[in-house]
Amino acid sequence: MIRIEHLKKRYEDTTVLNIAEMDIPKGQVFGLVGNNGAGKTTLFSLLLDLIQATEGTVAIDQVDVSTSEDWKTNTAAFLDDSFLIGYLTPEEYFYFIGELRNVSKQEVDELLAGYADFFNDEILKKNKYIRDLSKGNQKKVGVVATFIGAPELLILDEPFANLDPTTQIRLKELLTEKGKDPNTTILISSHDIQHVTEVCERIAVLEKGEIVKDLQTTAKTLKELEAFFTK
Amino acid sequence: MFLRLLQLQWKSYRRSAAFTSGVITSVFYLFGMLYFIGMFTLLGYGSFYLLDEEMGVDPLHFVNQYMIYGTSFWVVWRYFIQKMPVLNIQTLLTLPIKENAIVHYALGRTIFSFFNVSNAFFFIPFSVVLVNNGYPLSQVMSWHLAIVAIVFYTNYLNILINDRNDVFYGVALILVLFAVFQRYEIFDITTYTGPVFDSFYNDPIYALIPWLMLLLLYRSTFTHFKRRMYLDAGLQVVKKDAQQIRLGWLNRFGRTAIFVKNDIKLILRNKRSKMTIWISLMFLFYGLLFFTDSSGGLYDNPVWKIFAGIFVSGGFLFTFGQYVPSWDSAYYPLMMSQNIVYREYLNAKWSMITIATVFSTLLATFYLLFGWDVYAAILTGAIYNIGINGYLVLLSGAYIKTPIDLTSTKKPFGDKQAFNAKTLLLTLPKLFLPMILYFVGSLFGGEWVGYMTVALTGILGYFLKNKVFDLIETLYKTEKYKTLKAYKQNT
Numbered sequence: 001m002i003r004i005e006h007l008k009k010r011y012e013d014t015t016v017l018n019i020a021e022m023d024i025p026k027g028q029v030f031g032l033v034g035n036n037g038a039g040k041t042t043l044f045s046l047l048l049d050l051i052q053a054t055e056g057t058v059a060i061d062q063v064d065v066s067t068s069e070d071w072k073t074n075t076a077a078f079l080d081d082s083f084l085i086g087y088l089t090p091e092e093y094f095y096f097i098g099e100l101r102n103v104s105k106q107e108v109d110e111l112l113a114g115y116a117d118f119f120n121d122e123i124l125k126k127n128k129y130i131r132d133l134s135k136g137n138q139k140k141v142g143v144v145a146t147f148i149g150a151p152e153l154l155i156l157d158e159p160f161a162n163l164d165p166t167t168q169i170r171l172k173e174l175l176t177e178k179g180k181d182p183n184t185t186i187l188i189s190s191h192d193i194q195h196v197t198e199v200c201e202r203i204a205v206l207e208k209g210e211i212v213k214d215l216q217t218t219a220k221t222l223k224e225l226e227a228f229f230t231k
Numbered sequence: 232m233f234l235r236l237l238q239l240q241w242k243s244y245r246r247s248a249a250f251t252s253g254v255i256t257s258v259f260y261l262f263g264m265l266y267f268i269g270m271f272t273l274l275g276y277g278s279f280y281l282l283d284e285e286m287g288v289d290p291l292h293f294v295n296q297y298m299i300y301g302t303s304f305w306v307v308w309r310y311f312i313q314k315m316p317v318l319n320i321q322t323l324l325t326l327p328i329k330e331n332a333i334v335h336y337a338l339g340r341t342i343f344s345f346f347n348v349s350n351a352f353f354f355i356p357f358s359v360v361l362v363n364n365g366y367p368l369s370q371v372m373s374w375h376l377a378i379v380a381i382v383f384y385t386n387y388l389n390i391l392i393n394d395r396n397d398v399f400y401g402v403a404l405i406l407v408l409f410a411v412f413q414r415y416e417i418f419d420i421t422t423y424t425g426p427v428f429d430s431f432y433n434d435p436i437y438a439l440i441p442w443l444m445l446l447l448l449y450r451s452t453f454t455h456f457k458r459r460m461y462l463d464a465g466l467q468v469v470k471k472d473a474q475q476i477r478l479g480w481l482n483r484f485g486r487t488a489i490f491v492k493n494d495i496k497l498i499l500r501n502k503r504s505k506m507t508i509w510i511s512l513m514f515l516f517y518g519l520l521f522f523t524d525s526s527g528g529l530y531d532n533p534v535w536k537i538f539a540g541i542f543v544s545g546g547f548l549f550t551f552g553q554y555v556p557s558w559d560s561a562y563y564p565l566m567m568s569q570n571i572v573y574r575e576y577l578n579a580k581w582s583m584i585t586i587a588t589v590f591s592t593l594l595a596t597f598y599l600l601f602g603w604d605v606y607a608a609i610l611t612g613a614i615y616n617i618g619i620n621g622y623l624v625l626l627s628g629a630y631i632k633t634p635i636d637l638t639s640t641k642k643p644f645g646d647k648q649a650f651n652a653k654t655l656l657l658t659l660p661k662l663f664l665p666m667i668l669y670f671v672g673s674l675f676g677g678e679w680v681g682y683m684t685v686a687l688t689g690i691l692g693y694f695l696k697n698k699v700f701d702l703i704e705t706l707y708k709t710e711k712y713k714t715l716k717a718y719k720q721n722t
Contacts, residue, residue, distance in 0.1 A: 083565040
């Protein structure tokens with residue numbers, strides 16, 4: 001699904017990301033952990049062609065993201081609130097995304113009905129603009145919007161941050177459910193190693209821009225990660 | 232403390248995208264500043280001789296007589312354009328800084344705004360010329376200082392009344408009435424206000440009055456600001472219920488409609504963008520200045536009519552189009568990673584501009600009252616706007632990388648120091664090119680050939696749409712990363 005080759009991002013003299021090679025196969029739920037400034041958001045931004053790589057390439061479905069826009073049809077991402085349109089109501093925002101992805105209003109409504117629990121009655125039919133919602137509720141909107149049109153690749157940056165405990169648990173269930181679909185590849189970054197180990201089948205640790213660990217999740221993974229980060 | 236805050240301001244200025252956005256725009260910006268300074272200086276210097284020799288009136292007395300209108304116009308102009316001194320106050324509130332210092336600073340720094348400084352470029356040369364022509368220095372000084380106080384007075388008045396639309400429109404209405412009364416010689420307010428301004432010159436003691444008034448006004452502006460320095464008072468963002476807009480009927484226009492629907496919501500739901508509608512309306516009536524004799528025949532030639540024609544139908548083009556894609560700056564990463572083809576996005580913006588231009592042209596049919604040739608100029612302007620200027624605004628948009636904070640109540644044009652003059656400057660080729668075209672055309676066969684030249688250029692442009700869009704698209708793509716980076720900066 002994703003192939004990274006000799007990917008480097010440098011700002012003047014500092015290399016913020018340096019990945020020699022990495023493959024993320026279709027259907028995998030991939031977790032990315034690391035401390036602040038490790039390069040998680042940089043990597044995601046490169047995947048989405050929001051910043052320009054200094055060297056190397058990222059390909060989604062064998063297409064280099066910086067030369068073709070084809071990847072946009074089957075990729076959905078929520079990195080931060082710059083993926084939300086503040087002056088729309090959540091419904092309008094979902095329909096807008098739906099239109100972009102050729103999903104009809106009815107289909108969007110059906111999809112949203114399935115997330116009633118997750119929304120906890122705080123999002124829909126509130127007659128409020130997204131900009132007036134709390135950070136947590138904004139995140140709910142952003143995350144659910146990525147599900148519209150069943151994209152094959154989901155990229156979520158810190159999806160658990162700002163969420164209340166109930167919603168965190170529901171989101172974990174939700175992502176685990178999504179992850180079972182062999183056609184959906186999910187990339188998640190988080191500061192919370194526990195969440196990641198619960199949801200992801202593979203976890204990579206980024207440190208100072210380099211992948212220092214790449215693990216298949218097992219029962220021992222959490223311990224291993226804890227040991228790594230306490231050093 | 233004051234110095235520290237000033238340093239903060241200086242840093243935010245130096246590090247803004249507008250300042251670091253490349254040579255071309257910087258040059259435009261510089262050029263624009265020089266242009267304005269030059270114009271004001273020339274006006275200040277030249278108006279003495281114009282009034283003295285051409286019109287045979289006492290220049291100082293004449294200026295004083297009409298000062299009331301000048302001042303009022305300045306207030307209105309400021310109201311629409313000058314930004315408010317809301318620096319990042321929230322961050323400062325909990326820091327160990329005296330509240331008074333924050334407010335004094337926020338108010339004090341407005342002294343250096345373009346609106347105050349530009350006055351100096353007019354009044355200083357004017358005063359110098361007065362002295363050179365035998366007006367006594369001390370009296371001119373006293374008059375000049377009084378005027379300085381009045382300029383600052385309008386500055387703080389604007390800050391005080393800025394969130395009071397009702398007050399503002401009331402005052403504006405009264406002024407228009409006085410102007411109309413004067414025009415039809417029913418009542419002449421200047422016979423009462425002229426002597427007031429004269430007195431600043433005649434007796435320096437009177438010049439103290441405006442300074443006292445300024446002091447009082449500053450005090451009340453200060454308390455007004457200070458009282459509202461709470462997160463749930465003056466610094467609060469008002470939350471409103473969502474407003475329902477039914478736009479389903481637009482769906483028949485396919486994918487373009489997706490963006491158009493969004494843009495309509497954008498315009499109607501954000502204060503900042505709503506202004507584009509009002510300014511477009513103002514532009515619509517701008518032609519009255521040209522086509523009636525209120526300009527004293529100054530613009531009574533066809534080249535200037537084309538200029539007016541461009542303006543009348545181009546209000547939306549200049550106020551909305553000019554800021555594409557900055558309107559979407561808050562969620563540009565979404566637009567760049569969603570299933571969006573650049574061409575569709577640009578085409579939607581272009582369609583908005585075109586529809587608004589056509590609509591304005593229809594509304595402008597009342598200009599037919601002034602004659603066929605007047606409407607012909609407007610029609611020609613509209614064709615040119617659609618065929619050429621529509622592309623030009625999109626082109627310049629690729630380089631204007633100043634994010635727009637939609638939720639802010641700051642004024643259009645003025646929310647970034649450099650934004651104002653720069654965008655105005657990028658407007659110049661859009662205005663002067665058709666004037667040149669007209670001039671060249673008219674050399675070959677008079678007025679109508681001139682109009683035809685401009686209109687045909689527009690029509691030609693219209694048919695080259697695909698080619699031009701290729702160019703614009705490539706440009707937006709190459710600028711993409713820089714734009715994304717610039718928009719990441721907070722406004």
